[in-house]
């Protein structure tokens with residue numbers, strides 16, 4: 001089937017590099033004479049008919065810009081029969097021949113559903129700062145988040161040292177510890193707590209006290225937003241657990257951890273939650289490069305009719321993998337990286 005009109009949308013949380021990917025999709029499509037329609041606010045634009053032709057001019061200058069010029073949302077396109085019908089009607093109205101969906105595990109699961117249930121010709125592009133998608137070695141956005149978090153840790157070091165304080169730095173990553181471990185290692189954190197390895201508060205305090213006995217009166221602890229205390233030593237109340245580990249929203253473990261550390265060690269402790277600074281702003285060169293390669297690859301996959309597949313990085317190469325594989329699991333923090341992080345605990 002010849003593709004004349006290609007839709008493209010960005011869904012889920014934004015990630016630095018989305019605009020680079022959009023630009024790449026448009027530039028590659030232009031080479032093949034394919035018209036690109038940008039769909040606004042993720043699936044929302046397809047449900048409500050908010051689209052815009054993306055031309056050479058509309059994508060000019062966006063390569064180094066954070067966010068996404070199309071906007072994004074966390075809407076499910078198949079939530080109800082009525083919503084699914086609106087998607088179908090708009091697909092016909094805009095004469096879409098195929099769609100490139102740039103998203104994380106949630107958005108790509110929806111894309112897979114649409115492909116499987118209704119045979120929509122969809123190609124996926126992975127994005128997330130969390131780096132937790134299977135089937136690809138890296139997702140764009142991750143490198144930028146890592147840089148932001150590393151710089152923050154560097155800055156916290158000097159103030160921690162001046163005040164003899166413990167600094168708790170809470171980072172994003174959902175159920176995976178990639179940002180925490182990566183930035184923790186790069187920034188020289190003294191303790192790194194990740195979702196993959198429940199922590200014992202007694203061990204955390206032991207490390208802090210040991211550092212103090214060595215004349216290291218300050219410490220930096222990086223804690224991932226979904227890092228849990230070990231059930232043996234769970235110091236959270238049921239209410240606290242429910243509040244900080246919500247299914248769709250995480251955040252707050254840093255403050256509870258800091259409170260407990262102060263209580264158990266008497267060392268003055270402060271908290272910094274990096275939050276959305278990790279997702280905002282200019283993408284690193286690496287993320288621009290990865291996003292560009294994935295965007296080009298996705299259009300090539302559309303041309304080759306590889307629907308239900310996702311562009312991915314494996315080793316040094318662009319490959320296509322079934323979306324089903326990418327969303328079948330969460331790519332958890334690698335054991336080797338965690339062991340490397342542990343070398344520097346204390």
Ligand SMILES: Nc1ncnc2c1ncn2[C@@H]1O[C@H](COP(=O)(O)OP(=O)(O)O)[C@@H](O)[C@H]1O
Pocket residue numbers: 011012013073074075076077103104105106107108109110113128
């Ligand atoms: N398993 C799923 N099947 C279908 N739709 C899903 C699934 N998981 C999430 N979604 C939809 O995709 C939206 C985006 O997912 P989310 O996890 O928020 O972003 P991301 O694409 O970055 O992972 C969710 O709000 C939800 O409506």
Ligand SMILES: O=P(O)(O)OC[C@H]1O[C@](O)(COP(=O)(O)O)[C@@H](O)[C@@H]1O
Pocket residue numbers: 012013014104105106127128129130172173174225248249250279
């Ligand atoms: O933007 P929201 O809804 O507050 O979500 C915050 C979550 O989004 C992320 O920044 C990125 O996650 P996704 O790539 O799945 O969207 C997570 O690290 C964080 O837990």
Ligand SMILES: [Mg+2]
Pocket residue numbers: 012104105106107
């Ligand atoms: Mg997700």
